[in-house]
Amino acid sequence: MQVPAQFQYEKATSVDEALRLLAQYGPESRILAGGHSLIPMMKLRLAQPQALIDINEIGELARISVEEHTLCIGSMVRHAELLASAVVGEHFPIFHDAERVIADPVVRNRGTVGGSLCQADPSEDLSAAFAAVRGEAVIQGIYGQRTVPVREFFRGPYETVVGDGELLVGLRVPIRSSASAYRKVERRAGDWAVAAAGAELRLEGETVAEAGIGLTALGARSFCAPEAEEFLTGGPATQARFEQAGAIAAEHCAPVADQRGPVDYKRHLAATLTARALRAALHRWRGGHPAAGEARETEA
Ligand SMILES: Cc1cc2nc3c(=O)[nH]c(=O)nc-3n(C[C@H](O)[C@H](O)[C@H](O)COP(=O)(O)OP(=O)(O)OC[C@H]3O[C@@H](n4cnc5c(N)ncnc54)[C@H](O)[C@@H]3O)c2cc1C
Structure with a gap:
């Protein structure tokens, strides 16, 4: 049986608390979103974080909204929620096309948009979809927020520009006629x-x-x-x-x-x-x- 190495488990209920916990545990801590990529890696001991910071209860990260002609997708929006969103389908049907072919309902009910992008797997479907529509990633640290074009988000396979102590809080795509x-x-x-x-x-x-x-x-x-x-x-x-x-x-x-x-x-x-x-x-x-x-x- 595969079991992860020992780790500390923390649950954050706000972005501020998640950032405080990231600072407290340092670079050996990892964010836990849907866990569909991270937990299997921990079981195989390919990842051995000392602390997991669970952000599943941060409601503000799980919203889809339109603000000032921009589609805003929180990092904790599940694949299934992106697929079910009428506003997403209306403006960017590419996301519905991609979500229909990502894994199966079990993965889609739990896996998140933010986890998909942060995992940076070279085969991740949403990374290509967000790159095609020139989306932007909103990253937050204790200093405040910064916005990075998705096309500059990936450093390479399994590596992104999200630094130690930072959290991907959402994705933004300006709405235009397309x-x-x-x-x-x-x-x-x-x-x-x-x-x-x-x-x-x-x-x-x-x-x-x-x-x-x-x-x-x-x-x-x-x-x-x-x-x-x-x-x-x-x-x-x-x-x-x-x-x-x-x-x-x-x-x-x-x-x-x-x-x-x-x-x-x-x-x-x-x-x-x-x-x-x-x-x-x-x-x-x-x-x-x-x-x-x-x-x-x-x-x-
Ligand atoms: C059987 C199976 C089939 C799959 N098939 C496909 C497929 O066909 N196409 C596809 O695109 N994907 C597929 N996936 C991957 C799926 O999309 C996962 O949901 C996704 O890779 C990870 O999302 P998650 O929310 O589970 O992230 P997690 O596993 O929780 O996290 C992944 C990584 O991102 C980090 N992270 C997560 N959220 C944040 C955040 N907000 N800020 C900073 N860091 C963060 C974590 O610390 C971890 O390092 C599949 C997965 C499985 C298990």
Whole structure:
């Protein structure tokens, strides 16, 4: 039986209390959100924090709201709550697409938005979705709050800019006129991505005024594809251009071979899924609503 090493358990009921506990226990303490990544790592002794600071009872971190034309998502919002939120689906359907294909209901009922981003797993779906829509992370320390673009949030695999004594309190996405979508290939329903791509488009007439592309499980720096975004911007929104953008995204990412597939297969998926996510976003921009099931493509 796998059991974690001994640790101190503390429950915070406010952000201030969580910050005080982080300061008290120092760098060997860890925040406990949904626990779906941290607890398995502790059982395997890949993580051995001296103290766990449970933030599950901090109600202010579990809210979704719209403030001054900005969608605000608390770090303790569960995957299932993001999926159920009408305001999220209305402005950024990319999050609903992504949430429908993250794990299973058990994980989605407990796992959190903040935990997903802070875990910084290279295969995390929400990291790519937030990168595509150019979200911002709100980080709090005893000094106050700072805001970091999600594209600058990740230092590398399993590493973020959240420092010792800091807490990710939420994510913010400015609301604008745009359309977005997410497409993922997995070996079987509920599995981590073999590869996935998200896209956001804003058009002026038939011209792409702004494009955002997020990639996951593809070794893309900061989960995004800036070369493909640059290629699309200012050009016509056509299928041929989307396929070219996909080819550019595939050329610039850096997938690794693993049990989910070889490099050339993953590059093929990078190209195909980028083009499909762009096409789905364009369809939504024109008033269409692709069926929910279309976000998932299983191999089996
Ligand atoms: C079987 C299974 C399948 C899964 N499949 C997928 C999938 O297909 N796609 C996908 O994207 N994810 C998947 N996940 C991961 C899931 O999304 C987890 O919920 C997520 O990785 C971690 O969220 P959590 O709330 O459980 O965080 P925790 O495990 O509690 O924490 C993770 C890390 O983040 C830190 N942390 C958490 N919150 C904060 C905060 N507010 N501020 C600072 N640090 C913080 C913790 O200290 C810890 O280091 C899967 C997980 C499981 C168990």
